Amino acid sequence: DGGITQSPKYLFRKEGQNVTLSCEQNLNHDAMYWYRQDPGQGLRLIYYSQIVNDFQKGDIAEGYSVSREKKESFPLTVTSAQKNPTAFYLCASSLTNYGYTFGSGTRLTVV
């Protein structure tokens, strides 16, 4: 079955540490996205990529980095520069601007 796989489901980060969240899709979608969700809030866009080897900043890109070396994969690194990283992170993919599909998310906690 086609879909999006995010891993891990839960992640704990120590202060000053970089961590990488994985997102893989087998839907043959060109575009991929990373969103952050805080309790009681909607989703906010971190980064998106419309094509391999190209990506754009979203509304809250500071403290995050991404890469898009393969069509299927769009990993997100939460760097030590992100001062408040505890949140629920969702990855999505789409055809041009429809058919958006979301992964099941990663819950990141700073310890």
Added chain:
Amino acid sequence: GIQVEQSPPDLILQEGANSTLRCNFSDSVNNLQWFHQNPWGQLINLFYIPSGTKQNGRLSATTVATERYSLLYISSSQTTDSGVYFCAVVLNSGYALNFGKGTSLLVTP
């Protein structure tokens, strides 16, 4: 950026009741979707509805693009309908979904 406002923010219903959720947006869009987020965080796509009306079982949605709003109707609500409902839009000039803050629905037995 575009503003996406959802109302009401919270809603409590008794099983069997009907409800209407509203989404207002501030700019022209070429995509509007309604999602249901379950208690485990999974986002389920309910409708792709940039304009017009669609129905799927007990759920239906209407988007009036010229007046920049969309409505989600839930009829004969069930406890499994509980969760957060999000409206999300894509600007005519844009690419990514822009989300409202959601309506949190609790259906009680």
